Amino acid sequence: MNNQSFGTGSPKSFHAYPRVDFDLESGNARNSFRKSKSTPLIDPIRKINSVVNRIHYVCKLHPVAVFLASLFVGITILVVLSVFESRFRMMGFRRSDDLSLSLGLYPLANLRNLVMVAGHSIYASTTCGKVDSEDSWFLEPYQKNPGQAATFLAHIKEGVESAAKDKRSLLLFSGGETRKDAGPRSEAQSYWSVAESQGWFGEQDSVRNRALTEEHARDSFENLLFSVCRFRELTGTYPENITVVSYDFKKERFAHLHRLAIGFPEGRFFYIGTPAAPGAQEAAEKGEAHVRAQFQDDPYGCLGSLHIKRLKRDPFHRLVPYPNGCPELKGLFSYCGPVPYPGSLPWIQ
Numbered sequence: 001m002n003n004q005s006f007g008t009g010s011p012k013s014f015h016a017y018p019r020v021d022f023d024l025e026s027g028n029a030r031n032s033f034r035k036s037k038s039t040p041l042i043d044p045i046r047k048i049n050s051v052v053n054r055i056h057y058v059c060k061l062h063p064v065a066v067f068l069a070s071l072f073v074g075i076t077i078l079v080v081l082s083v084f085e086s087r088f089r090m091m092g093f094r095r096s097d098d099l100s101l102s103l104g105l106y107p108l109a110n111l112r113n114l115v116m117v118a119g120h121s122i123y124a125s126t127t128c129g130k131v132d133s134e135d136s137w138f139l140e141p142y143q144k145n146p147g148q149a150a151t152f153l154a155h156i157k158e159g160v161e162s163a164a165k166d167k168r169s170l171l172l173f174s175g176g177e178t179r180k181d182a183g184p185r186s187e188a189q190s191y192w193s194v195a196e197s198q199g200w201f202g203e204q205d206s207v208r209n210r211a212l213t214e215e216h217a218r219d220s221f222e223n224l225l226f227s228v229c230r231f232r233e234l235t236g237t238y239p240e241n242i243t244v245v246s247y248d249f250k251k252e253r254f255a256h257l258h259r260l261a262i263g264f265p266e267g268r269f270f271y272i273g274t275p276a277a278p279g280a281q282e283a284a285e286k287g288e289a290h291v292r293a294q295f296q297d298d299p300y301g302c303l304g305s306l307h308i309k310r311l312k313r314d315p316f317h318r319l320v321p322y323p324n325g326c327p328e329l330k331g332l333f334s335y336c337g338p339v340p341y342p343g344s345l346p347w348i349q
Contacts, residue, residue, distance in 0.1 A: 106236040108210055111170045114231045114239035116214075117159035118223040118246040118254075119175025119187025121152055123194055131194050138182040142287065147277040151247070154274045156195050159245045162272060163211065164203040169243075170231055171211040174223040180315035188213035216320050218313040220250065221301050224258045225332070226322055233325035238346050241268045248273030249281070249288050253295060261299040262332065263345045302336035 121143065125136040132150045139148060156173075163171035173195075175187025192213055200207050214230040217223045224244065231239050242264060244254045255271045276284040298306050323333040331343040 113169040123190035174214040186215040229326035
């Protein structure tokens with residue numbers, strides 16, 4: 001018998017049955033897909049369970065130590081978050097200011113000096129035809145003197161003329177909605193409207209576009225402080241020089257007491273005073289001496305009679321927006337004490 005060869009090497013083995021499952025009933029072969037006894041997910045799950053069991057064991061064995069460790073981690077996280085939050089807020093202020101400057105969002109960023117006219121009454125006339133008539137203004141009993149309205153007009157004119165001499169100055173009329181019977185009209189808007197009706201005393205082209213209002217002040221100290229903050233809102237910086245326009249008998253109050261309270265340098269502070277109404281000088285000086293004594297004891301007007309006076313001069317409960325526009329003065333705005341504010345200020349750095 002001849003042996004048939006199947007090429008070189010060992011003869012090819014023959015498999016009687018294929019490596020598949022065989023269905024005896026149908027006589028057909030079928031594939032079988034056997035699942036692996038273990039899946040890749042089992043090992044990570046076992047590891048997680050192992051870690052959880054260990055943590056549970058440690059908690060049972062040393063509960064006090066675990067509590068103290070958790071407390072320490074919690075406090076550390078709170079401290080870190082607090083530090084980051086404060087830094088983020090400061091960066092937010094700086095970035096906001098930088099962005100405003102780069103985009104030109106400060107409408108009067110080129111101005112450097114402040115001329116502030118302190119308001120003393122609210123103009124009542126709708127026609128602006130009698131600006132020098134007492135009947136056109138809401139007057140307190142002590143203001144009802146012949147020639148009183150003319151003194152308001154003199155302040156407005158002095159402010160306009162002072163701003164006209166300094167092209168880098170911002171003119172602000174300051175004074176809030178202090179008279180209930182006058183309705184929601186401010187002293188500042190009254191003064192601006194009178195200046196408008198008078199054609200800005202011949203200085204319209206020079207002054208009008210840089211004359212604005214501060215409409216929340218309720219007394220002389222707030223006239224000064226709020227105007228400084230308003231200057232910051234409009235220019236992005238603080239004034240290099242300040243000029244205040246009011247009555248001559250109030251010079252000591254503004255130039256000494258209020259200036260010291262905000263820590264502004266004496267050499268950069270100027271005052272323009274005008275006389276009281278004819279025949280009212282003596283009574284005005286007597287009343288001023290009383291108010292000045294109050295501010296000597298309470299420089300920031302935050303206690304006693306000065307504080308009560310502010311509340312009475314806010315009949316419509318206007319929300320004071322400051323110091324939102326001047327964040328560097330936040331400490332000064334919240335300070336209340338008999339001695340000058342001890343913190344740092346942007347104009348004395």
